[in-house]
Amino acid sequence: MSFFKKLKxxxxxxxxxxxxxxxDGLEKTRTSFTSKVNDLVARYRKVDEDFxxxxxxxxxxxxxxxETVMELMDDLRFEVQRRNVxxxxxxxxxxxxxxxxxxxxxxxxxxxxxxxxxxxTVILFVGVNGVGKTTTIGxxxxxxxxxxxxxxxxxxxxxxxxxxxQLQVWGDRVGAExxxxxxxxxxxxVMYDAVRAAKNRKVDVLICDTAxxxxxxxxxxxxxxxxxxxxxxxxxxxxxxTLLALDATTGQNALIQAETFKEATNVTGIVLTKLDGTAKGxxxxxxxxxxxxxxxxxxxxxxxxxxxxxxxxxxxxGLFAEGLEQEAExxxxxxxxx
Amino acid sequence: xxxxxxxxxxxxTLQKIKGKGKVTExxxxxxxxxxRFALIEADVNLKVVKEFVKxxxxxxxxxDVMQSLTPGQQVVKIVRDELAELMGGETEAIxxxxxxxxxxxxxxxxxxxxxxxxxxxxxxxxxxxxxxxxLAAADVYRPAAIQQLETIGKQLGMPVFQLGTEADPVDIxxxxxxxxxxxxNDVVFIDTAxxxxxxxxxxQELRNIHDAVKPDxxxxxxxxxxxxxxxxxxxxxxxxVGVTGVVLTKLDGDTRGxxALSIRSVTGKPIKFAGMGEKLDALEPFHPxxxxxxxLGMGDxxxxxxxxxxxxxxxxxxxxxxxxxxxxxxxxxxLEQLEQVKKMGPLDEILxxxxxxxxxxxxxxxxxxxxxxxxxxxxxxxxxxxxxxxPEIINSSRKKRIARGSGTSIQEVNRLLKQxxxxxxxxxxxxxxxxxxxxxxMKMPGLDSLFK
Ligand SMILES: Nc1nc2c(ncn2[C@@H]2O[C@H](COP(=O)(O)OP(=O)(O)O)[C@@H](O)[C@H]2O)c(=O)[nH]1
Ligand SMILES: Nc1nc2c(ncn2[C@@H]2O[C@H](COP(=O)(O)OP(=O)(O)O)[C@@H](O)[C@H]2O)c(=O)[nH]1
Ligand SMILES: [Mg+2]
Ligand SMILES: [Mg+2]
Numbered sequence: 001m002s003f004f005k006k007l008k009x010x011x012x013x014x015x016x017x018x019x020x021x022x023x024d025g026l027e028k029t030r031t032s033f034t035s036k037v038n039d040l041v042a043r044y045r046k047v048d049e050d051f052x053x054x055x056x057x058x059x060x061x062x063x064x065x066x067e068t069v070m071e072l073m074d075d076l077r078f079e080v081q082r083r084n085v086x087x088x089x090x091x092x093x094x095x096x097x098x099x100x101x102x103x104x105x106x107x108x109x110x111x112x113x114x115x116x117x118x119x120x121t122v123i124l125f126v127g128v129n130g131v132g133k134t135t136t137i138g139x140x141x142x143x144x145x146x147x148x149x150x151x152x153x154x155x156x157x158x159x160x161x162x163x164x165x166q167l168q169v170w171g172d173r174v175g176a177e178x179x180x181x182x183x184x185x186x187x188x189x190v191m192y193d194a195v196r197a198a199k200n201r202k203v204d205v206l207i208c209d210t211a212x213x214x215x216x217x218x219x220x221x222x223x224x225x226x227x228x229x230x231x232x233x234x235x236x237x238x239x240x241x242t243l244l245a246l247d248a249t250t251g252q253n254a255l256i257q258a259e260t261f262k263e264a265t266n267v268t269g270i271v272l273t274k275l276d277g278t279a280k281g282x283x284x285x286x287x288x289x290x291x292x293x294x295x296x297x298x299x300x301x302x303x304x305x306x307x308x309x310x311x312x313x314x315x316x317x318g319l320f321a322e323g324l325e326q327e328a329e330x331x332x333x334x335x336x337x338x
Numbered sequence: 339x340x341x342x343x344x345x346x347x348x349x350x351t352l353q354k355i356k357g358k359g360k361v362t363e364x365x366x367x368x369x370x371x372x373x374r375f376a377l378i379e380a381d382v383n384l385k386v387v388k389e390f391v392k393x394x395x396x397x398x399x400x401x402d403v404m405q406s407l408t409p410g411q412q413v414v415k416i417v418r419d420e421l422a423e424l425m426g427g428e429t430e431a432i433x434x435x436x437x438x439x440x441x442x443x444x445x446x447x448x449x450x451x452x453x454x455x456x457x458x459x460x461x462x463x464x465x466x467x468x469x470x471x472x473l474a475a476a477d478v479y480r481p482a483a484i485q486q487l488e489t490i491g492k493q494l495g496m497p498v499f500q501l502g503t504e505a506d507p508v509d510i511x512x513x514x515x516x517x518x519x520x521x522x523n524d525v526v527f528i529d530t531a532x533x534x535x536x537x538x539x540x541x542q543e544l545r546n547i548h549d550a551v552k553p554d555x556x557x558x559x560x561x562x563x564x565x566x567x568x569x570x571x572x573x574x575x576x577x578x579v580g581v582t583g584v585v586l587t588k589l590d591g592d593t594r595g596x597x598a599l600s601i602r603s604v605t606g607k608p609i610k611f612a613g614m615g616e617k618l619d620a621l622e623p624f625h626p627x628x629x630x631x632x633x634l635g636m637g638d639x640x641x642x643x644x645x646x647x648x649x650x651x652x653x654x655x656x657x658x659x660x661x662x663x664x665x666x667x668x669x670x671x672x673l674e675q676l677e678q679v680k681k682m683g684p685l686d687e688i689l690x691x692x693x694x695x696x697x698x699x700x701x702x703x704x705x706x707x708x709x710x711x712x713x714x715x716x717x718x719x720x721x722x723x724x725x726x727x728x729p730e731i732i733n734s735s736r737k738k739r740i741a742r743g744s745g746t747s748i749q750e751v752n753r754l755l756k757q758x759x760x761x762x763x764x765x766x767x768x769x770x771x772x773x774x775x776x777x778x779x780m781k782m783p784g785l786d787s788l789f790k
Contacts, residue, residue, distance in 0.1 A: 057384060063565040066378050129588060129616065130449025130561065138481075160616070161453075161493070162486030169481035183489075214591040249447065251381030251565025253593040274448065277534040279567040302448070302479065 047085055052077065062282035062319045063251050068289055072098070112309075113296065114240045114268070115205075120152075120198040122206045122231055122238035126224060126261050127245035129212030132273035132299055134163065136245055137207050138170030139299070139307035145174055149204040154194030155180040156187045156227060157211040167209050174304060177203075187211065187223065188230045195234035208239070215260035228265045241268050243296065248274045248281030258287045273299035276306070280319050363399055369413050370395050380594035380633045383569035386603045394420050418630050424599060425626030429608040432463065433582070435554045438524035439472070441515060443551070445544060445575055446559035448532030451587035451613055453483065455559050456529045457490035458613065458621040459585075463525055464496075472523035474514035475500040476507040476547065477531035487529055493618060497523065507531070511547045528553070535574035548579050555582045558607070560597060562589045568597035569604045576605045586624065587613030598629050665762055669718045669726035672758065676715060716744035717754050729755055 052073055059069045076098060079085075115121050123140070125133040134157070141151045153171050155178055157163035164180050171178035179194040191208060198206035210227060213220035231238050244267045246254050261267050272281045275298045284295050295310040370391050377387045397416050434440045442459070444452040460471040473491050475498060477483035484500050491498035499514040511528050518526045528547065533540035548556070558572060558581040575581055584601055589612045598609055609629075614620040661667040718726065720743030725732050732740070732755060734748075741748045 060378060061384050061566050063381075063567075066375055128563070128591070130451060132449065160486070161489035162482045162484075165482035165485040166480075173481075214588065216592040217590075247449065247561075247563075249561070249565060249567050249571075250563045251593070251596070252379055253381075253563040253591065256592060274534075277447070277567070278536055278570060279565065283565070 047080055059282060059319065062280035063254075064282035064319070065252055065255070065286045068286040071289075116240060120195075120203050120206045120235070120238075121240050122195065122198070122208065122235060123241045123243060124208045124210070124228065124231065124239035124265065125243050125245060126210055126265055126267065127212060128214050128247075128257055129160075131212065131245045131247040131250075132271075133157075133212065133245045134166050134170065134209055135302060136243075136271050136273060136297070136299055136307065137167065137209050138174060139304050140297070141170065141176045141205075141207055142174040142304040143307060144205050145176065150202075151176040151205045151207065152194065152198050152201070152203045153178045154190055154206060154208040156190050156194075156209045158183055158185050158187050158190065159211040163209075163211065170304075177201075188226050191227050191230050192234060195231055195238065199235065215257050221260065221264045224261075225264050242266055243269050243271050244293070245271050245273055246281065246284065248272050249277060249279040250281070250283065252283060254281075254283040255286055255290065258291055258293055262291060262293065267293055269294055269296035271295070271297045271299060271307075272310070276300045282319055285319075366395065366398050366413075370398070373413070373417055376634055377596060377599075380596035380635070381563075381565045381568070381600075382596035382633065383566050383600035383604070386569060386600050389603070390420070390424070390599075414634070418634065421599065421630035421633065422627050425602055425629055426608055428623060428625060429583075430610050430623040432467070432610075433554050434467075434469075434525075439515060439518040440469075440525045440555070441528065441551050441553040442525065442555045442557060443511075443528045443530065443548065443553040443579075444557050444559055445530055445579060445581070446532060447534065447561070447571060448480075450532060450559045450561045451585075452532065452559045453477070453486050453490065453529050454616065454618075455557075455585050455587060455611075455613055455621070456487070456527045457494060457618045459557075459611070460496055460525070460527055461494055461618050462621055464494075469525045470523045471496055471525040471527055472514060472518045472521070473498045474510060474526055474528045476510045476514075476528050478503045478505060478507055478510070479531045483529075483531065490618065497521070499526075507543060508546045508550050511551045515551050526551075535571045535578075541574075541578050544579050556580060557583050557585050557610075558601075559585045559587060560601060562586045562595040562597060562613075563591060563593040564597040566600075569600040572601040572607075573604045576607060581605060581607050583608055583610040585609070585611045585613060585621075590614045590620070594633050594635060595629060596633050599633060667762055669721060669729060669758065673715065673718050676711065713744070713746055713750065714754060717741075717746055717751055720744040729758060 055076075056069055056073050059072065060066070064072075079098065113121070113123070125137055127133050137153060141153060144151045151174070153167055153176050155164045155167045157167070158181060161183075164183060168178050168180065170176075177197075179190065179197055181190045181193070187210060194206060194208065208227075208231065210224060211220075213224065215221065228239065228242070242265045244258060244261050246257065250257075258267065258270070270284060270287065270293055272284055272295050275281060287293055288295070295315075297307050298310055298315070300306045300308060373394060374387055374391050377390065378384065382390070394413075394417055397420070398413055432440075432442075444456050446452050456473060460473060463469045463471055473487055473496055475484040475487045477487075484503065488498045488500070499510070499517050501510050501513065507530065514528065515526055518524075528551065530544065530547065531540070533544070535541065556579055558575050560568060560572065564571070572581070572584070584605075584607055586595065586598055586601075586609055589595060601607070602609065609624045609626070612622045612624045614622050661671060717740060720740045721729075721732075725736060725740075732751075737748050737751045737755075741751050744751075
């Protein structure tokens, strides 16, 4: 089934009410996004093979990945034929609709976290080495605390040198208690203690850090499953969210990461970190398409304020806006010279 | 979701061409589409892919590919050769200053592995070149970055220089070099903070450190999983601080590692080392040839062969073969074999290095239970010397003792004894068959069945 069809089906399967609510909520951003795309495309040129090719390259350069890009292009070509679009005017709507649709689902409720009314909400962070788990935990804790919630952190990375201290610094910085054991101790034991402490002290949110691990290390993935299990044993239904930290600079391997971590820990959402750089993390598009995992937050820097809820419109726009702008500029110059 | 390798994809393309007799220029073009696809899936930068494909096409069209009976293999060979050439030769040489201390600066994006690699390189330099490194903590931004380096220093028994988080990284670098002179440390590593290549202030800071200490080496540390942006990152760091070598980290993962090609082709700088794990000895020389195969998804055959070679001692192998033949193979020999296999690394990872492994469904989930291996070891270690060399004498009271001693069960002991017996018989058959062929292939038949 084609990329868009699949997504469309998912969306149309939703009750009208939510779709409507969602539409209203997004009307403003949507128009601004659409008009931006319109501007860009209008400054461009005819809808011909060259146009498609350049669009394709922009998406490939954003790490979207070959397969997903090809599906996208096929769908767009089909749309253009179906609507008999010949100039850029017609394709504007097609592009903006299609691209944003991919992320529609991510915003209607699924984008928010599964918070518990009673008892602590437990959020587990997983991911490969150095992607930004600990930093994101610090930022997220800060976010909760500014909303008036009490937060506790569990230092589950007992392996990497200085990892516990790193989380402690974040805890001190944002005002959250850190449950920690000695270096090299069993991470499952840390989780056990942390969940108990969180229940006893009636904190609102417990955020659990884990050591980075490459998804092909079977032993380490088993360890992670155990950590996940221990949390669930101490508190039924916990962890309520398991967030996979993905580094936006990562290429196609991110898809395998998402798949493997999902299998091991039932990942409920993604945090796309380091989007303040030039990398776009386009692979989340493929992840969304193939595995259905939504992006919940994006990391935009190393400070505690640098975490934002994922905004599909802005994200998709950012995927190719720069590229199109540059193209348009070059074209503009060329025209000016004529 | 293991991707198919280029070899397999070309095979498929050729199925279509087959029967037409000769390969046409259009067919070559078709094959190049597959090359392009393989490289993009491996995360090679698109611009680099374009140049590369152009070059390879020219060579392919102008060469014997079109006449060849095995055009697919020809194309793979050309692609591989070109790729290997682009990757450059092996160069792990480190430039040491004529007048010590040698200053080595570590730079790169956040989380790439700079601090860990600093520890690994310092470890290597001490071992291989007999130097005395000092590690300087110039990352004052990331929380607990200094503690991280200090922990690593402690693990290695090496001094770490730091001025806290309030100091200016330029001062830290300068004072570290002075301190090294004073203490007769002949190498100074400057572990800088991670930074985005577009962060002008922080890039300026790097230039300032560079100007202040004039490093002999500037190593750019890059995560092997990096996508399209790798080219731009490498190019910018190189322009700003003059990179002298690259370390590719996290190659113990299952990424294709196309970033290696992007980095090489935009900077021309050698990739010197490969990070193969989180431990401080997990650093290897970078092998361009193998990287070429890996990018194309052709299996890391070379690594596998080398691993087997370094870990199997030729003399021992001969000895063992003799034992196979006269059935004097004991549990002690068996234990030694176990150790050898273990030294090759986790078995499931070795499995995955086999060419075509990506095609085997479920290979990613194959789990070789290393715990089971430990249990087998425990059982053997609980035997007496006599029992190890003459397992026949193990009666039920001995079995009971062994089971208790190893914390296993009598059933497990029984199973091992039975398997060992079968193995011995099989070995005899095999070595008889191989005798006279002059082939010395050392393999332990039935070994795998023990760990399932
Ligand atoms: N620029 C940038 N750096 C980040 C971001 N998130 C994390 N980092 C940095 O990435 C590095 C690794 O982060 P860390 O949280 O330790 O990763 P972990 O190993 O997954 O816990 C640190 O230097 C962080 O400051 C982000 O959104 N933007
Ligand atoms: N598996 C693996 N992990 C690595 C390797 N090199 C570094 N790491 C891990 O990557 C993470 C970030 O490394 P770090 O040295 O803190 O990066 P820095 O921010 O660049 O200094 C840590 O969890 C390291 O243990 C490697 O070669 N293989
Ligand atoms: Mg961490
Ligand atoms: Mg560091």
